[in-house]
Amino acid sequence: MAILSVNNLVTEFDTDEGRVRAVDDVSFTAQAGKTLGIVGESGCGKSVTALSIMRLLPQPMGKIVSGSVELDGTDLTRLPIPQMEKIRGARIGMVFQEPMTALNPVHTIGRQLTEVLLIHKNITADAAIREGVQILDRVGIPSPDVRMTEYPHQLSGGMRQRIVIAMALACKPDFLIADEPTTALDVTIQAQILELIKELQADMGMSVILITHDLGVIAETCDEVVVMYAGKVAEKGSVFDIFDRPAHPYTRGLLKSIPTLNTIPKSTLSVIDGMVPGLLDLPEGCRFENRCHFSIDQCISKPPVLQTVKEQHQVSCLRWQEIQA
Amino acid sequence: MAGDPGMTPILKVTDLKMHFPVKEGIFLRANKFNKAVDGISFEIQPGETLGLVGESGCGKSTLGRCIARLYEPTSGSIEFEGTDITKLKGKALMPYRQNIQMIFQDPMESLNSRHTVGDIIEEPFIVQNIGDKASRTKRVRELLDIVGLPARSITRYPFEFSGGQRQRIGIARSIALNPRLVVCDEPVSALDVSIQSQILNLLVDLQKEFNLAYLFIAHDLAVVKHISDRIAIMYLGNIVEESTGESIYHEPRHPYTKSLISAIPVPDPHKKVNREVITGDVPSPINPPSGCRFHPRCPRVMEKCKVEIPQLRTVADHEVSCHLEDM
Numbered sequence: 001m002a003i004l005s006v007n008n009l010v011t012e013f014d015t016d017e018g019r020v021r022a023v024d025d026v027s028f029t030a031q032a033g034k035t036l037g038i039v040g041e042s043g044c045g046k047s048v049t050a051l052s053i054m055r056l057l058p059q060p061m062g063k064i065v066s067g068s069v070e071l072d073g074t075d076l077t078r079l080p081i082p083q084m085e086k087i088r089g090a091r092i093g094m095v096f097q098e099p100m101t102a103l104n105p106v107h108t109i110g111r112q113l114t115e116v117l118l119i120h121k122n123i124t125a126d127a128a129i130r131e132g133v134q135i136l137d138r139v140g141i142p143s144p145d146v147r148m149t150e151y152p153h154q155l156s157g158g159m160r161q162r163i164v165i166a167m168a169l170a171c172k173p174d175f176l177i178a179d180e181p182t183t184a185l186d187v188t189i190q191a192q193i194l195e196l197i198k199e200l201q202a203d204m205g206m207s208v209i210l211i212t213h214d215l216g217v218i219a220e221t222c223d224e225v226v227v228m229y230a231g232k233v234a235e236k237g238s239v240f241d242i243f244d245r246p247a248h249p250y251t252r253g254l255l256k257s258i259p260t261l262n263t264i265p266k267s268t269l270s271v272i273d274g275m276v277p278g279l280l281d282l283p284e285g286c287r288f289e290n291r292c293h294f295s296i297d298q299c300i301s302k303p304p305v306l307q308t309v310k311e312q313h314q315v316s317c318l319r320w321q322e323i324q325a
Numbered sequence: 326m327a328g329d330p331g332m333t334p335i336l337k338v339t340d341l342k343m344h345f346p347v348k349e350g351i352f353l354r355a356n357k358f359n360k361a362v363d364g365i366s367f368e369i370q371p372g373e374t375l376g377l378v379g380e381s382g383c384g385k386s387t388l389g390r391c392i393a394r395l396y397e398p399t400s401g402s403i404e405f406e407g408t409d410i411t412k413l414k415g416k417a418l419m420p421y422r423q424n425i426q427m428i429f430q431d432p433m434e435s436l437n438s439r440h441t442v443g444d445i446i447e448e449p450f451i452v453q454n455i456g457d458k459a460s461r462t463k464r465v466r467e468l469l470d471i472v473g474l475p476a477r478s479i480t481r482y483p484f485e486f487s488g489g490q491r492q493r494i495g496i497a498r499s500i501a502l503n504p505r506l507v508v509c510d511e512p513v514s515a516l517d518v519s520i521q522s523q524i525l526n527l528l529v530d531l532q533k534e535f536n537l538a539y540l541f542i543a544h545d546l547a548v549v550k551h552i553s554d555r556i557a558i559m560y561l562g563n564i565v566e567e568s569t570g571e572s573i574y575h576e577p578r579h580p581y582t583k584s585l586i587s588a589i590p591v592p593d594p595h596k597k598v599n600r601e602v603i604t605g606d607v608p609s610p611i612n613p614p615s616g617c618r619f620h621p622r623c624p625r626v627m628e629k630c631k632v633e634i635p636q637l638r639t640v641a642d643h644e645v646s647c648h649l650e651d652m
Contacts (some may be wrong), residue, residue, distance in 0.1 A: 041517035156606040161518045186380035186544060191588035191602050213518060216590030220597070239594040257522035257535075257549035258592060261574050266552060270521035275487050 003055070003207050004053070004175060005029040009067035011045075011052045014060075020279045022048040024231040025067070030175075030224070031060050035208040037222030037239070039215060044278060045231040046211045050177050054075075054094055055207075071175070090120040093168030099160035101196040103152040109163055111146030116170040132170070139166045139196060149293035158189035165196065172204055179211045194221055213302075215258060219243055224312075227251050230276055233306065237313030247309050247320040249292050286317070293321050333407060334368035334389035335505055335538045336392065341365045341401035342388050348612040359611050363562035364401070364505035366637075369506065372532065374539040376553030376570065377545055378585070378606050384562045385542045389508045392540060393419060393427045405506070423453055426499040432491035436483040442469075442494055443479035449501045468497040472527060474620055493527070500531060506538045511550060525552060546589050550574055558582045561618040562610055568643040578645045578652035581619045617648065625649060 011023040023045040030036040038046045044099050053069050055076065069076040071091065076084065088094075096102040104112055113135065114128040123131070129148065136144035139162045152160055161181065168176060176199065182190035198221065201208055210221060218225055219239060226236040227248065246252045253272040263269070274291040277283060283290065286299045290304040300317055306314045309324070317323065343362040361384040371377045378386045392412060397457045402411045406493045410421050412624030429435035436445055443465055450461045458567040468478050483491055492512060499507055509528070513521045529552060531537060543549045549556060550570045557567040558581065566579040587600040605622045608614055614621050620630040627648060635646040646652060 041519060138403075160608050186607075187588040188380060188545070188584060188603050189606065190590075191600060192604070194590075195602055214590065215518070216593040219592045219594045221589045229648055243592070243594050251502070255592065257519055259522070259525065259547050260592060261547055261550055261586075263551055265550065265554075266532075268526050268529070269551070271523045271526060272519040273523075275489070313373055 003030060003072065004031045004209075005070045006053065007068045008051070009049065009052055009064065009069065009071065010067050011048050011057065012067040013058075013062050014318065018229075018282055019064075020061075021282075022231055022279060023052060026228070026231075026233050027067075028224075028226045028227075028233070028236055030207050030209055032174075032207055033205050034200070034223040035210055035221055036077050036212045037218040037225045038209065038228060039213065039225060040090075040228035041213060041276060043230075043279070044228040046228050047179050049228075050094070050179050050209065050211055053177065054088060054092065055079075055081075056088075056094075086120070089116050089168075089173070090171045091173050092175040092177060093171070093173040095161075095164050095168045095176065095178040095181045097183050099154065099157060099164045099184065102164050103160060106153055108149055108151055109155075113163070113167055113170060116167055117310075120171045132166075133169055135166045138200075139169070141166070145233050146239070157185055158192065159186060161189075161193055162196070165193070165200075167204075169200060171203070173206065173289070175207050175209070176201075177209045177211070179212070181210070182217065182305075183212070185212070190217075197221070215254065227254075231279065232287060233316060234288065235315045235317075236311070237315075242308070243312040245309075245324060247313070247315040247324045248288075249323055250288050252323065253291075266296070283284050294323055332370050334371075334404075335371045335406055336369040336540075337402075337404040338368070338392070339404070340364050341388070341391060342399045343384070344399045345420045347582065351399070352503065352557070357611050360562050360635075361610055362391060362398070363613075365562075365566065366401075367557055367567065368622040369538050369540060371505065371538055373555070374541050374553045375531065376549035376556040377540060377542045377559060378544065378549050378556060379559035380544065380585075380615060382561075382607050382610065384610065385559050386510055387429055387543050388559070389540060391428070391508045392506075393425055393508045394421065395427070405578045406559050410457075413419045417449065418540065419453065423449075423502040424505045425508065426502065426504040426506075427508045428492075428495050428499045431515055432488060434494050435495055436491060438483055440478065440482075440607050441475075442481055442483065445483070445494060446498050446501055449498060453502060456501070464501070465497075468501055468605075471531070472499070487520075489523060490522055492516060496524075496527065496531070500535065500537070503535065504537070506540065508540045508542070510542045511544070512541075513544065514543065529554060546574075546586065558585065559611050561607060563618060563646065564637070564644075564645055565619065565647070566645045567637075571631050572642055576643075578640055579619075579647050580623050580642050580649070580652075584624070615644075632642045 007027050009023055011019045039048045052064050064077050113132040118129040133144045140149050141162055157324045158235045182193050222239050225242040227234045227241050229250050234250050256270040272291050285301050286304050289295045289299045304318050306316045308314050344358040344360050347357040347359055348355050386395040389398045403408050445462050446465045446468055474493050513524050541552055553570050556570050556573045557564045560581050566582045577586050584601050603622050611641050616632045616637050617630040620626045629648050635648050637644045637646045
């Protein structure tokens with residue numbers, strides 16, 4: 001069952017150098033109780049997609065130009081702000097990358113955590129504190145009642161990220177958007193946090209959109225994957241489609257370029273030559289064309305459209321059949 | 326430790342300590358010390374890569390900076406090709422600055438944004454007073470070519486380049502004086518996946534071509550394994566295990582190494598790993614736990630671990646500091 005669908009989303013930013021289209025015609029659906037991964041390199045539009053869903057684009061530069069984000073049939077892009085505020089935090093929770101900047105340094109953990117509860121639930125301050133302590137305990141914070149009175153700087157990075165997750169989950173949302181939740185953390189802490197998100201998801205039957213650049217994290221946690229490149233969807237499908245039968249040359253290149261524990265030490269890693277084109281001077285045709293070994297004249301003249309490889313597996317490449325063969 | 330007994334190591338570090346005073350109170354007296362590096366010994370052979378892995382705050386960057394003599398260590402010794410450089414200062418240190426260079430993590434912060442790329446790469450020659458302007462410019466062009474940047478980059482500024490290209494500029498500067506040893510402190514962590522492999526390939530090629538030795542510091546274990554001959558695992562200022570790359574990954578001995586390796590996400594959806602997630606965070610190096618520093622997080626902790634500090638000992642082809650009999 002689709003719970004959230006993003007349809008032909010276009011998001012633009014006004015910058016000094018001109019208008020930049022950070023997200024260009026992106027569509028995907030997230031299924032209830034599942035994890036959808038969005039993977040891509042810096043500047044590919046994955047975070048802007050998340051911010052567009054939450055309607056948290058920096059103002060006044062960022063703007064959703066067209067497309068829709070439907071949550072149970074309601075188009076979030078057209079909701080008036082007061083109604084959107086009722087959805088944020090209550091129905092969709094969000095976890096940000098850098099737990100230090102996501103928390104307010106001058107307020108106690110307790111105050112920040114209970115704020116969510118007090119806004120969305122009709123409860124007393126005492127009840128909110130009690131509930132806050134329970135949530136902290138649930139996300140694995142030792143001596144939660146003491147932590148409620150402490151400030152973010154008194155906690156480690158892993159602890160802070162648990163607090164941010166606790167805040168996102170305080171109102172038991174149906175949906176969690178996690179934007180690089182573990183990128184700033186060490187591997188052992190990353191493992192703890194990913195495990196925690198999985199447990200909570202199973203507990204609460206929540207759906208998750210996980211945004212990351214780490215293909216290892218995607219492979220371990222996601223059911224469905226969207227691969228983004230320069231603001232567009234390059235490929236989307238089940239995690240097995242993407243890892244076993246990637247059809248886009250960019251996906252293939254990414255998968256081949258990461259060293260794993262099984263690659264021969266000091267062997268030459270395969271690379272994707274060149275760089276991502278700047279969003280201000282995007283090519284007319286396929287955006288990956290300048291780095292692609294399969295490029296033909298048609299790739300330069302016309303942007304590719306999403307083509308169906310098989311059910312639920314789509315790719316935006318003219319030559320996917322040859323590539324996958 | 327490991328390595329060919331017949332060869333003179335290019336770098337020999339013995340019982341190195343770097344303690345930073347923590348100033349507190351109104352008189353700012355240093356009553357406590359941050360023991361960032363607390364008794365580390367290892368060797369690096371010419372042309373070899375030693376990978377140094379550990380979590381943030383384990384002291385790996387501090388160790389790298391001690392080796393490059395950006396810090397003056399508290400105690401212990403650093404020998405470069407048999408000469409003790411631990412306490413050298415000023416002019417006496419100059420010849421070693423040529424031979425030991427460093428690549429930093431953030432290629433934006435480590436390049437002066439007001440200098441052109443040409444100035445940046447030429448600076449080591451000026452500092453060391455090598456050659457005249459014409460020969461230096463020629464050499465800068467050669468270096469740009471070696472690291473795969475176009476010659477016209479010479480008049481450009483760092484902000485005109487992408488992250489991966491900036492890291493190439495940093496690499497060109499570090500190899501400018503033909504060093505013997507390069508300390509690479511998280512050189513690819515700030516880069517995107519598709520760029521990371523380009524830089525790793527460049528580092529491997531340069532090593533082969535110029536017989537460079539690397540101390541390669543990183544937290545990404547797959548990257549370290551790819552580039553290293555031997556790997557040392559650090560935890561709270563100490564090396565807890567050292568061995569060859571293959572052996573560390575396939576037969577880890579120390580419980581910390583085991584949990585570190587099992588925590589790496591594998592980019593293969595068919596392998597749903599059953600990992601031993603270790604609980605808790607890295608304790609503070611200002612007030613480290615008694616006995617074995619890993620004991621509060623160790624899944625196999627014994628009474629002995631809480632009181633007695635384990636020493637590095639040889640188990641098969643590993644050096645491990647752990648009290649366990651059956652690792």
